[in-house]
Amino acid sequence: MLQKHLQKAADSLESALYVVATPIGNLADITLRALAVLQRADLVCAEDTRVTARLLAAYGIQAKLLSVREHNERQMAEKIVSALSDGLIVAQVSDAGTPAVCDPGARLAEHVRAAGYKVVPVPGASAVMAALSAAGVTESDFYFNGFLPPKTTERSKLFAAWQAADYPVVMFETPHRIADTLADMAAAFPERRLTLARELTKTFETFLCGTVNDIQTALREDANQMRGEIVLILYPAAREKTSELSDATLHVLRILADELPTKQAAALASQITGEGKKALYEAALVLKQR
Incomplete structure (x- = not known):
C-alpha cells in the first residue's frame, strides 16, 4: 500500500522547483511525497550537502546535490532556472524543516517564480507547529518571531513590544544564548508563562513549562536542558477582568x-x-x- 502511494506521488511530478520539508530530528517524520520528489529529482539543492547526503542515504536515495546556501542563493538561482528551462525536476531542502522559514530558500523561490516557472511546496515537519501542538496553547492566533536578536538591547525592545500582547509568541533560540535570553525575559515578564521545547522529535525531547523564573531554575539545576535546538513559547499577558463593557x-x-x-x-x-x-x-x- 505504501509503495502504491509513493509511486502515485512520483508519477504526478512535473518540471518545477519543489520546496521540500525534511525531518527536524526523527528521520521517520519524512513524508511519502517528499521521498517521491527526492527520488525523482534531477537536482537537489541543499543548505549543507553533507547533512542532506546522510538523509538521502538513510532512504537509499542517490541524487545530484547542489550547494545552495544563503551566501550564494541569488547566484545559484540562475542555474536552477536554466535547469527548469530544460524540463528538469529540482528539489530544494534545508538541513531540517522547511526551506525559506528561518533558512535559505526564499530568494530562490522568488527568482524561479519571477522567471515564470512553478514553485511547489511539499509540506512536512515543523518545529513551530510541533511545539505549539504539545504546549497547550488555546489561542487560535500566534506570532512567529523566528530567531531572537543576539544582543540584549535588541531583545529588550522586542520584549517591551510584547508586554500587552494577547496572543502567544513563538521564537527560536540557540543553546549558547538561552541563559541571557531568559534573564532578559525575567526582567520583562517575571510572572508570564513560558514553554521551552528542546530537541523536538529527537531522543532527548523535553518540554519545560512554568513562569520564566521556573524555567531559569530548571536550567540551572540541569545544564543538559540548555543543549540542542530550542523553541520558546511566550503565553499571552493575563488581562484584568472588567465587570462590564462600556x-x-x-x-x-x-x-x-x-x-x-x-x-x-x-x-x-x-x-x-x-x-x-x-x-x-x-x-x-x-x-x-x-
Whole structure:
C-alpha cells in the first residue's frame, strides 16, 4: 500500500522547483511525497550537502546535490532556472524543516517564480507547529518571531513590544544564548508563562513549562536542558477582568456581530476598542442569543 502511494506521488511530478520539508530530528517524520520528489529529482539543492547526503542515504536515495546556501542563493538561482528551462525536476531542502522559514530558500523561490516557472511546496515537519501542538496553547492566533536578536538591547525592545500582547509568541533560540535570553525575559515578564521545547522529535525531547523564573531554575539545576535546538513559547499577558463593557464598546460589537461570525466580530471589535477578545467574544455570544 505504501509503495502504491509513493509511486502515485512520483508519477504526478512535473518540471518545477519543489520546496521540500525534511525531518527536524526523527528521520521517520519524512513524508511519502517528499521521498517521491527526492527520488525523482534531477537536482537537489541543499543548505549543507553533507547533512542532506546522510538523509538521502538513510532512504537509499542517490541524487545530484547542489550547494545552495544563503551566501550564494541569488547566484545559484540562475542555474536552477536554466535547469527548469530544460524540463528538469529540482528539489530544494534545508538541513531540517522547511526551506525559506528561518533558512535559505526564499530568494530562490522568488527568482524561479519571477522567471515564470512553478514553485511547489511539499509540506512536512515543523518545529513551530510541533511545539505549539504539545504546549497547550488555546489561542487560535500566534506570532512567529523566528530567531531572537543576539544582543540584549535588541531583545529588550522586542520584549517591551510584547508586554500587552494577547496572543502567544513563538521564537527560536540557540543553546549558547538561552541563559541571557531568559534573564532578559525575567526582567520583562517575571510572572508570564513560558514553554521551552528542546530537541523536538529527537531522543532527548523535553518540554519545560512554568513562569520564566521556573524555567531559569530548571536550567540551572540541569545544564543538559540548555543543549540542542530550542523553541520558546511566550503565553499571552493575563488581562484584568472588567465587570462590564462600556456602552460604546457594546454598540460597536452589536453592529459587527449582526454582520459577521462571532469570532471575527470579537477580533475586529478588539482592534477598534482595545478590549480583550475573550470578553468581547463572550459578550457577542450573549448578544446573538438575544
